[in-house]
Structure formats: structure tokens, C-alpha cells
Amino acid sequence: MATLTGELDHASEAGRGELDTARASVRLAPVVLAGGSGSRLWPMSREQYPKQLIGILGPESLLQDTVARLRGFPVKTGLAGAPIIVCGDEHRFVTAEQLRASGIDARIVVEPMRRDTAPALTLAAKVACEDGEDAIVVAMPADHAIADVAAFQRAIALAVEHAQDGAIVTLGVPPTRADTGFGYIKLGQAIDAGAHRIERFVEKPAAELAAQYLASGQYWWNSGIFVVRASVWLATIRTLQPAMHDACALAHASGTTDGPFFRPDADAFKQSPSDSIDYAVMERLGSGEQLAAGVVVPLEAGWSDLGSWGAVWDALDKDADGNVSRGRVVFEGTTSSFAHSEGRLVACVGVTNVVVVETDDAVLVADRSSVQDVKGLVSRIRAQQAPEAEAHRKVRRPWGYYDSIDHGDRFQVKRIVVYPGGRLSLQLHHHRAEHWIVVSGTALVTRGDEQFMLSENQSTFIPLGVTHRLENPGKLPLELIEVQSGSYLGEDDIVRFDDTYGRA
Incomplete structure (x- = not known):
């Protein structure tokens, strides 16, 4: 097995002997890059709950779909290892919960801050080789859709063959239209089984140029999926982006492990330049x-990258009038439209080419030809400091979730659900008191020096400035109504003394 000594100083002929030796045994390391914000799919996607965590196309989230895509992948000469997920700190608990729900044992790399995809892949490559052995990394964005998983696995199998020989391989999508929303790859010399050398990468072109690319047959869409030996990627990054390589290497070496989470050193990682895989490596x-x-x-x-509501419309089955509906939706005299309801009835009458997305706290109505402008709209909402840009009304926490039902100048009402075994932090508030009413389940309450149980229809009062904690010791979810009252009700009025989830 090839070692990482020197990270193959030259990832070409200089390392060819080691690579040939290593072909006899291969480890596959699926890597899912899950650090995006997905603002183009607002209002379902929010900063604190981005599109990869949402069931855009079905009951499973895009993250769950992505991880499942390599299940049963036939590695002829080795094993497919547990997936490596790279995500932000604010999304780590939801990511871990979704993976557990899918029965997936994964290593979660928690980025201290965003540095784009090249540093993320560099960290993942380091993690993939922690045992001193090389691995073939299959790097996949967490927000893509694949209709034919068997065809996807066949493409990965071909890419793995070339990665074994030391190439950096990307998956290209033969274009079906002159799309200006994708980057393109110009095909070079044909190799075998449809593979080509890469002549060059092209940024998102104008409409006229995209039409020329389509007509030439020499350009494929850039899918953003990469297959490469970890050692080859690290050697290439060290050559092309030495500051990035060194920062990521130090961040990994100084990192810590907490359960399924690997935390790179924040001070080291923030020294890394921020750059994409395409810019940092592939274009050179x-x-x-x-x-x-x-x-x-x-x-x-x-394949679809689900970069807009138009792409979601493209990816889903349509009725006889070209409409796509999800949730409680009724169409009347409507064509070529998309409507999604999270709860309320959405009725569309006499419209064409529209997108309507309803959530608990926001509704989007857009012309399908203008959905690329949603990102700019979210920037305006964020500039107004409106909460709808950052979070849903229903907010996930590692212990469960809460839903803000109602609020006024000096009060707020929340529905709180605590999972079995979940426990909130030991905390106090300087500006608010709280009333708790148990709707179902059993609550273990800490209030100052007291500790007591509450069951259905029982309640308690938490005075301002008193330390308290809520736990669910039962085997069923605990549901309660919380009424807050006071001069300030913001989530930052929390002083934590102890926390099971490392937030104190």
C-alpha cells in the first residue's frame, strides 16, 4: 500500500511506481461536502438550516440521499469506508442526527469557519489517511440530485480506475441545453470508455457562448464531483497552494475528536486561503x-445541482400541464408551475411559469425565469436584519427543537419537543422568566437547588435569574408549552453553566 511519506512529491510520473504497487488494494473514502448555505432555495433553505438538510425532492434530505448513493458500490480490490462529512459548526448536530436516522456511521469534520471547497477537501483527505494508508476520495457536494444511481456508480467506477493511476478525475455531464448557470469543461484527448483528458475549465458563460459550446459537442457541464487519491490531492495542493496545504495540515494535526465529530484547530484553519476546488487546482x-x-x-x-427552484422543477415529475406540486396544493388553469406547501393550502389559478413556496413564516412568489434572483432577494432580507433570512420558525437543537408559536412586546410562546434522553443546558436568563406546561411525556426539572418530575398537564415557573435545566428521562418525546415574559426575549439572553453538547 502506498504511504503518505512526502505526499507523493510529484503526483505524476515520479509517483507512478508507488501507484502501480498500490493498485492491488484500494480503500474508497466517500466525502460529502456539506458546508453550503443554499440561499437560492429560500424560504425552505435558511442560513441555519440549509438546503442539504431538507427533503427538497422527497422525504429524505439531500444529505441523506448523497450519502446513500454509494451504498453497495462494488469496489473490486478493496473496501468502501465510512463516509466523511464536512460541515459547519452550526449544522453539526442536525447532520449527525440525520445520519443516525439513516443508519449511517460517519466521521463528521466540523469546519471552524467557511473556507470553500478546496480546504474542505484537503481536510477530508487528511482524515481519510489518518491510519497512514492511502485512499481514493470520492468528493460529492451534498446538494445534488441523481435520478439513476446505478449509472452514477458506473461513472464512479470508471473514475476510480483513472484515479488509481494517479489522475485527478471529475465527472462531466453531457449538456442537454445551453445553460448559463453551470461551469463547463472542454474535452481534450479521448482516453477510453468515454473518458477524456481535461483541456480546460470554463466559467459560467453568457447565453451566446453557451449555445456555441452545446453545438460544438466538445464541452460538458462541470458536475463538481471529484475522484482522486488522497495522497495525489495533498501533493497537488502542496505544490499549487502551499499556504492552504500547510494551514490545513496544521489544523488537522492539532485537531480534536469528540464522538463522531473531528474538530480541526480553528486558529490554524483560519490561516488557510478560501478557494474552490476548480480555482485552486482544476483550472491549473x-x-x-x-x-x-x-x-x-x-x-x-x-444529474442536477438543484441550484434554483427552476432546477427543482426540472428534477421532479410533472402533471399533464407541466406543473409540480408538493404538499397541499391545488392548480386551476395553471401551467408549467411549481408550488410547495409546508402546511397551508396553496391555490394557483390562471398562472404560467410561476414558483410558489409556502413555509410557516414566509412565502415566495416568483416567475420561474427569475428564480436565480432569489439569492439577491435573501441578501436584501438579511440587510434588513429580518430573522427569516437566518432561521425557520421551527429551530432544531441537539436535544430536539422548538417552534415559536406567538410573540408580543413582552412575551413569547414556544412549543418545545425534547427527544428521549435529551437535556437542555444548565442555564439562567437575566431578562426573562419562564412558565412550563407539560403537554405529553415526562420532564425532569432542575430549578435552583430543587429537582423534580412533571407529567402531563403539570406546570412550573422559572423565575428570572434562577438556574434551571429541562431533561427528558423517558422513552417517548417530551412536549411542552413555554411562555416567556420579560423585558428582553432574545436567544442570546442565555448564560450556560453546563451542557451535554459542548456549548457551555
């Missing part, structure tokens, strides 16, 4: 430097 593979070869293999599996 044909520059004549001593680098790994760039290879693109075709992906014909019903």
Missing part, C-alpha cells in the same frame, strides 16, 4: 506544471 492542471493529469468521465445519470 493543463498549465504545463509537473502536476497530476486531469481526466473527465461522462456522467449520464439524470
Whole structure:
């Protein structure tokens, strides 16, 4: 097995002997890049609960769908390891919960701050090789849709063959239209089984240029999915982006492990430049430097990057009038439209090419041709400091969730659900008191020096400035109504003394 000594100083001919030796045994390391914010799919996607955590296309989240995509993948000469998920600190608990719900044992790399995809992949490559052995990394964004998983796995299998030979491989999608929302890859020399050398990467083109690319047949869409030996990626990053390599290497070496979470050192990681995989590496593979070869293999599996509500409409089945509905939706005289309801009835009458998305606290109405402008809209909402840009009314926490039902100048009403075994932090508030009423389940309450149980229809009062904690010792979810009253009701009026989830 090839070692990481020197990270293959030259990821081309210089490392060819080691790579040939290593072909006899391969470990596959699925890596899911889950650090995006997904503002183009507002209002379902929010800063604190981005699109990869939401069931955009079905009951499973995009993250769950992505991780499941390599289940049963036939690695001919080795094993497919547990997936590595790279996500932000604010999303780590929901990510872990969704993986547990899917029965997936994963390693979660918690980025201290966003630095784009190249540093994220570099951290993941380090984690994949912690045992001193090399691995083939399959890096996938968490927010893509794949209609044909078998075809996807066939493309990955071909990419793995070229990655074994030391290439950095990307999956290219033969275009079906002149789309200006995707980057493109110009095909170079044909290799085998439809694979090509990469001649160059092209940024999102104008409409006229995109039409020329489509007509030429020499350009594929850039899917953003990469397959590469971890050692080859690290050697390439060290050559092209030495500051990024060194910052990530130090962040990994100084990191800590907490259950399923690996936490890179924050001070080291923040020294890394922020850059994408394309900019940092892929666009330079044909520059004549001593680098790994760039290879693109075709992906014909019903791929979509779900970068807008229009892309979601494209990816879902339509009725006879070209409409897509999810939730409580009624169409009358409506064509080529998308409507999604989280609860209330949405009725569309006599409209064409519209998008309507309803949530508890916001409604989006847009022309389907203008859905790319949703990102700018969210920026305006954020500039107004409106909470709808950051979070849903229903907020997930590692112990469960709460839903803000009503509020006024000096009061707020929340529905709180605590999972079995969940416990909130030991805390106090300087500006508010709280009334708790148990609706179902059993609550273990700490209030000052007291500790007592509450069951259905029982209640208690938490005075201002008194330390308190809420726990669920039972085997069923605990549901209660909390009424807050006071001069300030913000979530930052919490002083934590002890917390099971490391937030104190």
C-alpha cells in the first residue's frame, strides 16, 4: 500500500511506481461536502438550516440521499469506508442526527469557519489517511440530485480506475441545453470508455457562448464531483497552494475528536486561503506544471445541482400541464408551475411559469425565469436584519427543537419537543422568566437547588435569574408549552453553566 511519506512529491510520473504497487488494494473514502448555505432555495433553505438538510425532492434530505448513493458500490480490490462529512459548526448536530436516522456511521469534520471547497477537501483527505494508508476520495457536494444511481456508480467506477493511476478525475455531464448557470469543461484527448483528458475549465458563460459550446459537442457541464487519491490531492495542493496545504495540515494535526465529530484547530484553519476546488487546482492542471493529469468521465445519470427552484422543477415529475406540486396544493388553469406547501393550502389559478413556496413564516412568489434572483432577494432580507433570512420558525437543537408559536412586546410562546434522553443546558436568563406546561411525556426539572418530575398537564415557573435545566428521562418525546415574559426575549439572553453538547 502506498504511504503518505512526502505526499507523493510529484503526483505524476515520479509517483507512478508507488501507484502501480498500490493498485492491488484500494480503500474508497466517500466525502460529502456539506458546508453550503443554499440561499437560492429560500424560504425552505435558511442560513441555519440549509438546503442539504431538507427533503427538497422527497422525504429524505439531500444529505441523506448523497450519502446513500454509494451504498453497495462494488469496489473490486478493496473496501468502501465510512463516509466523511464536512460541515459547519452550526449544522453539526442536525447532520449527525440525520445520519443516525439513516443508519449511517460517519466521521463528521466540523469546519471552524467557511473556507470553500478546496480546504474542505484537503481536510477530508487528511482524515481519510489518518491510519497512514492511502485512499481514493470520492468528493460529492451534498446538494445534488441523481435520478439513476446505478449509472452514477458506473461513472464512479470508471473514475476510480483513472484515479488509481494517479489522475485527478471529475465527472462531466453531457449538456442537454445551453445553460448559463453551470461551469463547463472542454474535452481534450479521448482516453477510453468515454473518458477524456481535461483541456480546460470554463466559467459560467453568457447565453451566446453557451449555445456555441452545446453545438460544438466538445464541452460538458462541470458536475463538481471529484475522484482522486488522497495522497495525489495533498501533493497537488502542496505544490499549487502551499499556504492552504500547510494551514490545513496544521489544523488537522492539532485537531480534536469528540464522538463522531473531528474538530480541526480553528486558529490554524483560519490561516488557510478560501478557494474552490476548480480555482485552486482544476483550472491549473493543463498549465504545463509537473502536476497530476486531469481526466473527465461522462456522467449520464439524470444529474442536477438543484441550484434554483427552476432546477427543482426540472428534477421532479410533472402533471399533464407541466406543473409540480408538493404538499397541499391545488392548480386551476395553471401551467408549467411549481408550488410547495409546508402546511397551508396553496391555490394557483390562471398562472404560467410561476414558483410558489409556502413555509410557516414566509412565502415566495416568483416567475420561474427569475428564480436565480432569489439569492439577491435573501441578501436584501438579511440587510434588513429580518430573522427569516437566518432561521425557520421551527429551530432544531441537539436535544430536539422548538417552534415559536406567538410573540408580543413582552412575551413569547414556544412549543418545545425534547427527544428521549435529551437535556437542555444548565442555564439562567437575566431578562426573562419562564412558565412550563407539560403537554405529553415526562420532564425532569432542575430549578435552583430543587429537582423534580412533571407529567402531563403539570406546570412550573422559572423565575428570572434562577438556574434551571429541562431533561427528558423517558422513552417517548417530551412536549411542552413555554411562555416567556420579560423585558428582553432574545436567544442570546442565555448564560450556560453546563451542557451535554459542548456549548457551555
